[in-house]
Amino acid sequence: MTPEQLAAQLRHPHGEEGAEVAANMNASNQPIIANTYAALSLQGGDRVLEIGPGSAGHLPTLLAQVDDLDYTGLDLSEDMVKAAQAMHESQPKVRFIQGDIVEAPLPDNYFHAIVAVNVVYFWQPLAPALKAIWQHMAPGGQLCLGLRDRKSMSSLAVFQHGFLTYEGPDLLQALEAAGFVQPELKYFKEDSISVLGEIMHKTGLVVTAHKPEDQP
Known part of the structure; x- marks a missing residue:
């Protein structure tokens, strides 16, 4: 795949190539997923x-x-939704749906926590996605975003195609502008194998914020 084709698969995995990309992401993203979940x-x-x-x-x-x-x-990808459903069909209280967060068929003021890892790059523009997250989050709920910083993302050509990158403080400012409170930013270093099979020395970011208790 060309860098541009790989970028498209990272955004919306589909077909046989998408399945391979998804498997690689499960391996290469393990450190940032673990830090974000934690x-x-x-x-x-x-x-x-x-x-x-x-x-x-x-x-x-x-x-x-x-x-x-x-x-x-x-998830945006119907193929990924099907794969996730097949993998976790035995789990109670687990479900997967296809859609875009900006237009997702989800209840308002419902989720106690909303998490996204290596996804914020594709929310272009950012404000409508944050507005939708706010809408679906219960008062007092927590938002947790995992991502890599701009320098880390600029090291491979694939990330020059459709990725909006952040340093960290700029994302905190966007969250505050959207009404979220108690924004926090944590950095961590990681060495991992990229989706192209190359060793990357990266800086991961975990950004957290909350919807105020008194906001519908």
Whole structure:
């Protein structure tokens, strides 16, 4: 695949190539997924929305954090939704739906936590996606975003095709402008194999924020 073709598959995996890309992402994204999941403050029975889980290969890690989570995975790719459903069909209170967060068929003021890993790059423009997340989040709910910083993303040509990158503080400002409170930013270093099979020395970011308790 050309860098442009790979970028399109990263955004919307489909077909045989998409399945291969998804498998590679499950492996290469393990550190950032683990750090993002660990930043969630969950309680038993919480309703969690994950945006862009792909085939959801790391879902058992999340489900093991607390008992009785109610999980919804929302992904643009119908192929990824089918793959995730097949992988996790035996899990109670787990479901996957196809759609875009900006127009997702989801209830308002519902989710206690919303998480997205390596997805924020595709929310262009960013504001409508944050508005939709706010709409579907319960008052007091937590948003948790995992991503790599701009320098890390600029190291491979594939990320020059349709990726909007961040340094961290700029994303915090966008969250505050959207009404979220208590924004926090954590950095971590990681060395991993990229989707092109190359070793990458990267800086991961985990950004968290909350919807105020008194906001509908």
